[in-house]
Amino acid sequence: MDSAKKEHELLVSVSPHVRDSVTVSRIMWTVSAALLPALGGGVYYFGLRALYVTLACIAASMASEALVNRMTGRKGSLTDGSGFLTGLLLGLNLPPSSPYYIPVVGSFVAIAITKMLFGGLGFNVFNPALVGRAFVLITWPRAMTTWSKATVGLEQVDATTTATPLGMMKEGVAVGEQTIKGIEALVHEFGTKAEAYKALLWGNVGGSLGETSAILILIGGLFLMAKRYISWHIPVSFIGSVALFAWIFGGIDNETGKLAWFAGDALAHVLGGGLMLGAFFMATDYVTVPSVRKAQLIFGIGCGALTVLIRLKGGFPEGVMFAILLMNCFTPLLDRKYRTSPFGLRKEAVKS
Numbered sequence: 001m002d003s004a005k006k007e008h009e010l011l012v013s014v015s016p017h018v019r020d021s022v023t024v025s026r027i028m029w030t031v032s033a034a035l036l037p038a039l040g041g042g043v044y045y046f047g048l049r050a051l052y053v054t055l056a057c058i059a060a061s062m063a064s065e066a067l068v069n070r071m072t073g074r075k076g077s078l079t080d081g082s083g084f085l086t087g088l089l090l091g092l093n094l095p096p097s098s099p100y101y102i103p104v105v106g107s108f109v110a111i112a113i114t115k116m117l118f119g120g121l122g123f124n125v126f127n128p129a130l131v132g133r134a135f136v137l138i139t140w141p142r143a144m145t146t147w148s149k150a151t152v153g154l155e156q157v158d159a160t161t162t163a164t165p166l167g168m169m170k171e172g173v174a175v176g177e178q179t180i181k182g183i184e185a186l187v188h189e190f191g192t193k194a195e196a197y198k199a200l201l202w203g204n205v206g207g208s209l210g211e212t213s214a215i216l217i218l219i220g221g222l223f224l225m226a227k228r229y230i231s232w233h234i235p236v237s238f239i240g241s242v243a244l245f246a247w248i249f250g251g252i253d254n255e256t257g258k259l260a261w262f263a264g265d266a267l268a269h270v271l272g273g274g275l276m277l278g279a280f281f282m283a284t285d286y287v288t289v290p291s292v293r294k295a296q297l298i299f300g301i302g303c304g305a306l307t308v309l310i311r312l313k314g315g316f317p318e319g320v321m322f323a324i325l326l327m328n329c330f331t332p333l334l335d336r337k338y339r340t341s342p343f344g345l346r347k348e349a350v351k352s
Contacts, residue, residue, distance in 0.1 A: 092210020221280030241304025
Protein backbone atom coordinates (compact mmCIF):
# COMPACT_ATOMS: atom_id res chain seq x y z
CA MET A 1 0.00 0.00 0.00
CA ASP A 2 2.78 2.42 0.94
CA SER A 3 4.80 1.53 -2.16
CA ALA A 4 1.81 2.14 -4.43
CA LYS A 5 1.18 5.48 -2.77
CA LYS A 6 4.81 6.46 -3.17
CA GLU A 7 4.74 5.45 -6.84
CA HIS A 8 1.99 7.97 -7.61
CA GLU A 9 3.37 10.66 -5.34
CA LEU A 10 3.74 14.09 -6.96
CA LEU A 11 7.00 15.85 -6.10
CA VAL A 12 7.09 19.65 -6.44
CA SER A 13 10.43 21.49 -6.43
CA VAL A 14 11.84 24.78 -7.61
CA SER A 15 13.66 25.11 -10.93
CA PRO A 16 15.93 24.15 -12.55
CA HIS A 17 14.40 20.74 -13.15
CA VAL A 18 16.89 19.68 -15.82
CA ARG A 19 20.38 19.30 -14.40
CA ASP A 20 23.77 18.64 -15.94
CA SER A 21 27.02 17.22 -14.68
CA VAL A 22 28.82 20.42 -15.73
CA THR A 23 29.45 22.56 -12.66
CA VAL A 24 30.58 26.16 -12.24
CA SER A 25 33.93 24.93 -10.99
CA ARG A 26 34.41 22.68 -14.00
CA ILE A 27 33.61 25.53 -16.40
CA MET A 28 36.02 27.94 -14.68
CA TRP A 29 38.92 25.50 -14.72
CA THR A 30 38.21 24.54 -18.33
CA VAL A 31 38.24 28.19 -19.42
CA SER A 32 41.53 28.62 -17.58
CA ALA A 33 42.93 25.61 -19.43
CA ALA A 34 41.78 27.12 -22.75
CA LEU A 35 43.88 30.20 -21.98
CA LEU A 36 47.09 28.21 -21.50
CA PRO A 37 48.10 28.37 -25.21
CA ALA A 38 47.88 32.17 -25.11
CA LEU A 39 49.91 32.23 -21.89
CA GLY A 40 52.48 29.92 -23.45
CA GLY A 41 52.75 32.25 -26.44
CA GLY A 42 53.26 35.23 -24.15
CA VAL A 43 56.07 33.45 -22.31
CA TYR A 44 57.63 32.37 -25.61
CA TYR A 45 57.72 35.90 -27.01
CA PHE A 46 58.32 37.93 -23.84
CA GLY A 47 60.33 35.61 -21.61
CA LEU A 48 59.80 34.29 -18.10
CA ARG A 49 58.94 37.78 -16.86
CA ALA A 50 55.53 37.33 -18.53
CA LEU A 51 54.97 34.15 -16.53
CA TYR A 52 55.98 35.85 -13.28
CA VAL A 53 53.53 38.72 -13.89
CA THR A 54 50.71 36.26 -14.53
CA LEU A 55 51.54 34.16 -11.47
CA ALA A 56 51.60 37.34 -9.37
CA CYS A 57 48.09 38.18 -10.60
CA ILE A 58 46.80 34.69 -9.83
CA ALA A 59 48.37 34.59 -6.37
CA ALA A 60 47.11 38.09 -5.48
CA SER A 61 43.59 37.29 -6.74
CA MET A 62 43.27 34.12 -4.70
CA ALA A 63 44.81 35.77 -1.64
CA SER A 64 42.36 38.69 -1.93
CA GLU A 65 39.41 36.30 -2.14
CA ALA A 66 40.65 34.30 0.86
CA LEU A 67 41.13 37.53 2.84
CA VAL A 68 37.60 38.79 2.10
CA ASN A 69 36.13 35.38 2.93
CA ARG A 70 37.92 35.41 6.26
CA MET A 71 36.84 38.97 7.08
CA THR A 72 33.18 38.36 6.18
CA GLY A 73 32.90 34.82 7.51
CA ARG A 74 31.95 33.36 4.17
CA LYS A 75 32.65 29.80 3.23
CA GLY A 76 35.75 29.22 1.16
CA SER A 77 35.25 29.73 -2.58
CA LEU A 78 38.79 29.32 -3.83
CA THR A 79 38.16 25.88 -5.28
CA ASP A 80 35.51 27.09 -7.75
CA GLY A 81 38.29 28.46 -10.00
CA SER A 82 36.78 31.92 -10.50
CA GLY A 83 39.53 33.71 -8.58
CA PHE A 84 42.20 31.79 -10.47
CA LEU A 85 40.55 32.66 -13.81
CA THR A 86 40.25 36.35 -12.91
CA GLY A 87 43.94 36.51 -12.04
CA LEU A 88 44.88 34.69 -15.22
CA LEU A 89 42.80 37.03 -17.39
CA LEU A 90 44.19 40.11 -15.66
CA GLY A 91 47.74 38.85 -16.16
CA LEU A 92 47.10 38.34 -19.86
CA ASN A 93 45.88 41.95 -20.07
CA LEU A 94 49.04 43.48 -18.61
CA PRO A 95 52.30 44.47 -20.29
CA PRO A 96 54.99 41.85 -19.66
CA SER A 97 57.27 44.51 -18.17
CA SER A 98 54.73 45.57 -15.51
CA PRO A 99 56.17 46.28 -12.06
CA TYR A 100 54.96 43.67 -9.57
CA TYR A 101 52.86 46.10 -7.53
CA ILE A 102 50.57 46.56 -10.55
CA PRO A 103 49.41 42.89 -10.65
CA VAL A 104 48.89 42.93 -6.87
CA VAL A 105 46.82 46.13 -6.80
CA GLY A 106 44.89 45.24 -9.95
CA SER A 107 44.02 41.80 -8.59
CA PHE A 108 42.82 43.25 -5.28
CA VAL A 109 40.54 45.72 -7.08
CA ALA A 110 39.24 42.97 -9.37
CA ILE A 111 38.44 40.49 -6.59
CA ALA A 112 37.85 42.39 -3.35
CA ILE A 113 35.98 45.37 -4.80
CA THR A 114 34.47 44.34 -8.14
CA LYS A 115 33.52 40.77 -7.23
CA MET A 116 33.31 40.19 -3.46
CA LEU A 117 31.95 43.60 -2.50
CA PHE A 118 28.92 42.95 -4.72
CA GLY A 119 28.26 39.56 -3.14
CA GLY A 120 30.70 37.21 -4.80
CA LEU A 121 30.49 35.09 -7.92
CA GLY A 122 27.24 35.64 -9.79
CA PHE A 123 26.47 39.08 -8.35
CA ASN A 124 29.14 41.35 -9.86
CA VAL A 125 27.93 43.87 -12.42
CA PHE A 126 31.19 44.36 -14.30
CA ASN A 127 33.88 41.97 -15.48
CA PRO A 128 36.35 41.86 -12.55
CA ALA A 129 39.52 41.41 -14.62
CA LEU A 130 38.65 44.37 -16.84
CA VAL A 131 37.85 46.61 -13.88
CA GLY A 132 41.21 45.70 -12.36
CA ARG A 133 42.97 46.53 -15.61
CA ALA A 134 41.06 49.80 -16.00
CA PHE A 135 42.06 50.83 -12.47
CA VAL A 136 45.77 50.22 -12.95
CA LEU A 137 45.66 51.83 -16.41
CA ILE A 138 44.21 55.03 -14.96
CA THR A 139 46.49 54.94 -11.92
CA TRP A 140 49.77 54.11 -13.69
CA PRO A 141 49.21 55.09 -17.35
CA ARG A 142 52.88 55.25 -18.26
CA ALA A 143 53.74 51.78 -16.98
CA MET A 144 50.58 50.36 -18.57
CA THR A 145 51.38 51.82 -21.99
CA THR A 146 55.06 50.85 -22.12
CA TRP A 147 55.33 47.83 -24.39
CA SER A 148 58.30 45.49 -24.59
CA LYS A 149 59.55 44.31 -27.94
CA ALA A 150 58.77 40.66 -28.61
CA THR A 151 61.86 38.44 -28.59
CA VAL A 152 61.68 34.72 -29.34
CA GLY A 153 62.91 32.62 -26.43
CA LEU A 154 62.70 32.51 -22.66
CA GLU A 155 65.19 35.25 -21.88
CA GLN A 156 64.09 38.11 -19.68
CA VAL A 157 62.35 41.11 -21.19
CA ASP A 158 64.96 43.76 -21.90
CA ALA A 159 64.64 47.51 -21.90
CA THR A 160 63.82 47.71 -25.61
CA THR A 161 60.36 49.19 -26.05
CA THR A 162 58.13 49.43 -29.08
CA ALA A 163 54.69 50.57 -30.16
CA THR A 164 51.79 48.18 -30.56
CA PRO A 165 50.42 47.61 -34.08
CA LEU A 166 47.27 49.54 -33.21
CA GLY A 167 49.43 52.34 -31.82
CA MET A 168 51.38 52.49 -35.10
CA MET A 169 48.17 52.64 -37.10
CA LYS A 170 46.68 55.36 -34.91
CA GLU A 171 49.69 57.57 -34.14
CA GLY A 172 51.61 56.79 -37.33
CA VAL A 173 55.30 56.26 -38.05
CA ALA A 174 57.70 58.87 -39.37
CA VAL A 175 58.96 58.36 -42.92
CA GLY A 176 61.21 61.29 -43.74
CA GLU A 177 59.21 64.43 -43.14
CA GLN A 178 55.89 62.61 -43.48
CA THR A 179 53.94 60.63 -40.89
CA ILE A 180 52.01 57.70 -42.33
CA LYS A 181 49.12 56.07 -40.51
CA GLY A 182 46.80 53.14 -40.98
CA ILE A 183 47.86 49.88 -42.62
CA GLU A 184 50.64 51.71 -44.47
CA ALA A 185 52.37 52.23 -41.12
CA LEU A 186 52.40 48.46 -40.53
CA VAL A 187 53.63 47.81 -44.07
CA HIS A 188 56.51 50.22 -43.46
CA GLU A 189 57.34 48.47 -40.17
CA PHE A 190 57.09 44.84 -41.34
CA GLY A 191 58.00 45.18 -45.01
CA THR A 192 54.84 43.86 -46.66
CA LYS A 193 51.20 43.55 -45.76
CA ALA A 194 51.50 39.76 -45.70
CA GLU A 195 54.35 39.95 -43.16
CA ALA A 196 52.32 42.33 -41.03
CA TYR A 197 49.37 39.93 -41.01
CA LYS A 198 51.70 37.03 -40.20
CA ALA A 199 53.19 38.88 -37.23
CA LEU A 200 49.72 39.76 -35.92
CA LEU A 201 48.47 36.20 -36.37
CA TRP A 202 51.35 34.52 -34.54
CA GLY A 203 52.00 37.25 -31.97
CA ASN A 204 55.49 38.47 -32.78
CA VAL A 205 54.48 42.05 -31.95
CA GLY A 206 54.41 44.34 -28.94
CA GLY A 207 51.41 44.39 -26.65
CA SER A 208 49.91 42.82 -23.56
CA LEU A 209 51.34 39.36 -23.00
CA GLY A 210 48.11 37.54 -23.80
CA GLU A 211 46.68 39.60 -26.64
CA THR A 212 49.49 39.28 -29.17
CA SER A 213 48.93 35.84 -30.73
CA ALA A 214 45.52 35.79 -32.38
CA ILE A 215 45.84 32.16 -33.49
CA LEU A 216 46.53 30.84 -29.98
CA ILE A 217 43.58 32.72 -28.52
CA LEU A 218 41.38 31.52 -31.37
CA ILE A 219 42.32 27.91 -30.61
CA GLY A 220 41.21 28.32 -27.01
CA GLY A 221 38.01 30.10 -28.01
CA LEU A 222 37.02 27.44 -30.55
CA PHE A 223 37.69 24.78 -27.92
CA LEU A 224 35.19 26.45 -25.57
CA MET A 225 32.65 26.68 -28.39
CA ALA A 226 33.14 22.99 -29.17
CA LYS A 227 32.56 22.19 -25.48
CA ARG A 228 29.39 24.37 -25.64
CA TYR A 229 30.62 26.48 -22.74
CA ILE A 230 30.17 29.59 -24.87
CA SER A 231 27.98 30.24 -27.91
CA TRP A 232 28.94 31.91 -31.17
CA HIS A 233 26.60 34.88 -30.76
CA ILE A 234 28.84 37.35 -28.90
CA PRO A 235 32.24 36.44 -30.43
CA VAL A 236 30.94 36.48 -34.01
CA SER A 237 28.89 39.66 -33.65
CA PHE A 238 31.73 41.37 -31.76
CA ILE A 239 34.48 40.47 -34.23
CA GLY A 240 32.22 40.90 -37.28
CA SER A 241 31.09 44.38 -36.24
CA VAL A 242 34.69 45.46 -35.60
CA ALA A 243 35.64 44.24 -39.08
CA LEU A 244 32.70 46.03 -40.67
CA PHE A 245 33.07 49.37 -38.92
CA ALA A 246 36.86 49.34 -39.29
CA TRP A 247 36.48 48.76 -43.03
CA ILE A 248 33.98 51.62 -43.34
CA PHE A 249 35.58 54.20 -41.07
CA GLY A 250 39.17 53.01 -40.57
CA GLY A 251 40.72 54.15 -43.83
CA ILE A 252 42.89 57.24 -44.05
CA ASP A 253 44.38 59.14 -46.96
CA ASN A 254 47.99 59.79 -45.93
CA GLU A 255 48.32 62.54 -48.54
CA THR A 256 45.51 64.65 -47.15
CA GLY A 257 45.08 63.12 -43.69
CA LYS A 258 41.33 62.81 -44.26
CA LEU A 259 39.01 59.84 -43.83
CA ALA A 260 38.92 57.42 -46.74
CA TRP A 261 35.53 55.72 -46.76
CA PHE A 262 35.39 51.92 -47.12
CA ALA A 263 39.19 51.71 -47.23
CA GLY A 264 40.05 50.56 -43.70
CA ASP A 265 42.00 47.35 -43.14
CA ALA A 266 39.51 45.12 -41.35
CA LEU A 267 41.91 42.20 -40.93
CA ALA A 268 44.52 44.30 -39.13
CA HIS A 269 41.87 45.53 -36.67
CA VAL A 270 40.60 41.99 -36.09
CA LEU A 271 44.02 40.42 -35.52
CA GLY A 272 45.55 43.37 -33.65
CA GLY A 273 45.05 44.33 -30.02
CA GLY A 274 42.90 42.50 -27.52
CA LEU A 275 39.87 41.82 -29.71
CA MET A 276 40.25 38.04 -29.83
CA LEU A 277 40.89 37.78 -26.09
CA GLY A 278 37.99 40.06 -25.29
CA ALA A 279 35.51 38.49 -27.71
CA PHE A 280 36.09 34.88 -26.66
CA PHE A 281 37.05 35.11 -23.00
CA MET A 282 35.71 38.35 -21.45
CA ALA A 283 32.65 39.37 -23.44
CA THR A 284 31.29 35.84 -22.88
CA ASP A 285 31.38 36.01 -19.08
CA TYR A 286 28.20 34.33 -17.80
CA VAL A 287 27.55 36.90 -15.09
CA THR A 288 28.04 40.25 -16.80
CA VAL A 289 26.63 39.65 -20.30
CA PRO A 290 23.06 38.94 -21.48
CA SER A 291 21.71 35.41 -21.32
CA VAL A 292 19.16 35.82 -24.14
CA ARG A 293 20.54 35.04 -27.62
CA LYS A 294 19.08 38.11 -29.36
CA ALA A 295 20.42 40.31 -26.59
CA GLN A 296 23.84 38.70 -26.97
CA LEU A 297 23.93 39.71 -30.63
CA ILE A 298 23.09 43.31 -29.74
CA PHE A 299 25.68 43.19 -26.96
CA GLY A 300 28.37 41.99 -29.38
CA ILE A 301 27.53 44.61 -32.00
CA GLY A 302 27.60 47.33 -29.34
CA CYS A 303 31.01 46.15 -28.14
CA GLY A 304 32.30 46.17 -31.72
CA ALA A 305 31.00 49.65 -32.48
CA LEU A 306 32.44 51.11 -29.27
CA THR A 307 35.77 49.37 -29.83
CA VAL A 308 36.20 50.91 -33.29
CA LEU A 309 35.00 54.31 -32.05
CA ILE A 310 37.60 54.36 -29.27
CA ARG A 311 40.35 53.00 -31.51
CA LEU A 312 39.80 55.65 -34.16
CA LYS A 313 38.68 58.67 -32.14
CA GLY A 314 39.58 58.00 -28.51
CA GLY A 315 42.71 58.78 -26.56
CA PHE A 316 43.85 55.15 -26.48
CA PRO A 317 44.68 52.99 -29.51
CA GLU A 318 42.72 50.09 -28.00
CA GLY A 319 39.08 50.14 -26.95
CA VAL A 320 38.08 46.53 -26.19
CA MET A 321 38.28 46.93 -22.41
CA PHE A 322 36.19 50.09 -22.24
CA ALA A 323 33.71 48.76 -24.79
CA ILE A 324 32.96 45.62 -22.78
CA LEU A 325 32.68 47.52 -19.49
CA LEU A 326 30.29 50.05 -21.03
CA MET A 327 28.13 47.32 -22.51
CA ASN A 328 28.07 45.53 -19.14
CA CYS A 329 25.91 48.46 -17.99
CA PHE A 330 23.26 47.57 -20.56
CA THR A 331 23.09 43.84 -19.78
CA PRO A 332 19.96 44.01 -17.54
CA LEU A 333 18.13 46.23 -20.05
CA LEU A 334 18.99 43.95 -22.98
CA ASP A 335 17.86 40.84 -21.11
CA ARG A 336 14.60 42.53 -20.15
CA LYS A 337 13.97 43.79 -23.69
CA TYR A 338 14.58 40.47 -25.41
CA ARG A 339 13.48 38.04 -22.71
CA THR A 340 11.59 34.97 -23.89
CA SER A 341 7.84 34.95 -23.26
CA PRO A 342 6.31 31.88 -21.58
CA PHE A 343 4.78 29.39 -24.02
CA GLY A 344 1.19 30.29 -24.85
CA LEU A 345 1.33 33.80 -23.39
CA ARG A 346 -0.11 36.44 -25.70
CA LYS A 347 1.77 39.66 -26.46
CA GLU A 348 -1.09 41.73 -25.00
CA ALA A 349 -0.66 39.96 -21.70
CA VAL A 350 3.09 40.57 -21.75
CA LYS A 351 2.61 44.30 -22.35
CA SER A 352 0.08 44.57 -19.56
